[in-house]
Amino acid sequence: MVKKFGVVVNVNGYIKKGLSTKFSNYLNSTMTVIFHKILIFFLLLVLPQEILQHENSKLTSIGIDNCIKKNEAEFIREFQDLVKDTIYNDVFFTTKNFKKTTDKKQYDPMALAYIDISKSSSCEIFVNNEEKFSGYSYKSANQSLFDEYDYFLKATVFHEIMHYYFYQCILEMEKIRNIDVDDYYDGILTIPNPEQIYGAKFIEEGICEYFVQRIGESPILKNNYKPKFKSDFMLKTKTFEIQYAYSSIYLKDFLDASIENSGRLKYGIFILLRNPPPTYEEILNPDLYFNRLK
Numbered sequence: 001m002v003k004k005f006g007v008v009v010n011v012n013g014y015i016k017k018g019l020s021t022k023f024s025n026y027l028n029s030t031m032t033v034i035f036h037k038i039l040i041f042f043l044l045l046v047l048p049q050e051i052l053q054h055e056n057s058k059l060t061s062i063g064i065d066n067c068i069k070k071n072e073a074e075f076i077r078e079f080q081d082l083v084k085d086t087i088y089n090d091v092f093f094t095t096k097n098f099k100k101t102t103d104k105k106q107y108d109p110m111a112l113a114y115i116d117i118s119k120s121s122s123c124e125i126f127v128n129n130e131e132k133f134s135g136y137s138y139k140s141a142n143q144s145l146f147d148e149y150d151y152f153l154k155a156t157v158f159h160e161i162m163h164y165y166f167y168q169c170i171l172e173m174e175k176i177r178n179i180d181v182d183d184y185y186d187g188i189l190t191i192p193n194p195e196q197i198y199g200a201k202f203i204e205e206g207i208c209e210y211f212v213q214r215i216g217e218s219p220i221l222k223n224n225y226k227p228k229f230k231s232d233f234m235l236k237t238k239t240f241e242i243q244y245a246y247s248s249i250y251l252k253d254f255l256d257a258s259i260e261n262s263g264r265l266k267y268g269i270f271i272l273l274r275n276p277p278p279t280y281e282e283i284l285n286p287d288l289y290f291n292r293l294k
Helices: 021-046 049-053 061-083 153-176 194-214 230-234 236-262 266-274 280-284 286-290
Strands: 002-004 007-009 091-096 113-117 123-128
Touching: 061 091, 061 153, 091 153, 113 153, 123 153, 153 194, 153 266, 194 236, 194 266, 194 280, 230 236, 230 280, 236 266, 280 286
Parallel strands: 091 123
Antiparallel strands: 002 007, 113 123
């Protein structure tokens, strides 16, 4: 005999106390459903991470969600150690499927994450869990299996934290150090110039990409693209190559020297922020830009 929910049942399935066979079938069906739910929950807890978090060598949505939730505090601690500075305001992390939550006209299939900075200067980082990531950490992976077109979750997260740190540097310069920041970086524009807006974004994205490459979380850029004509800046097909890949190479020597001289990335960022962003001509000819920095 076994007892289920206060009802005595014998091992052959016959129910005592006058319960009908119909009720017995209903009870067995209910118990089967409950058992399956418990089994699924148990498997989610005990199955190896590789089975749940990876499929066809890509991080699954479950894997992305778990990695973000598990490491959100560690992300900030490690970032602070790497930049030798403090993140002063709260940074929150959220995962969601961009394709399912974004208007079709605005959806960008290349988007991996974005940040939203509140009026209180806290920040929320939204990470796409569409299963576009080749893994969690490039630095810990078998790097021979990947190239510059593979995206990793940790690099994406640190890229977005650097965006927030860039914003924090602006606040520190203006509010604490009384250092003027160029209008195209602090967003105070009376008559916006598209060329200068492009240059400001070029510098900001370049810093973020430079950082994840410097710490070894992003594959080394082998196919180094360099724009040749001003018309290249107008091509959407060249956006990644210019604003992410080329920009990090453009800034590398300057930021490397800054870290070597001062021990921190921050002071190099300060120099960039107090100067007007590069023009198209200066992006094409880096010496024109770096020779005028002060």
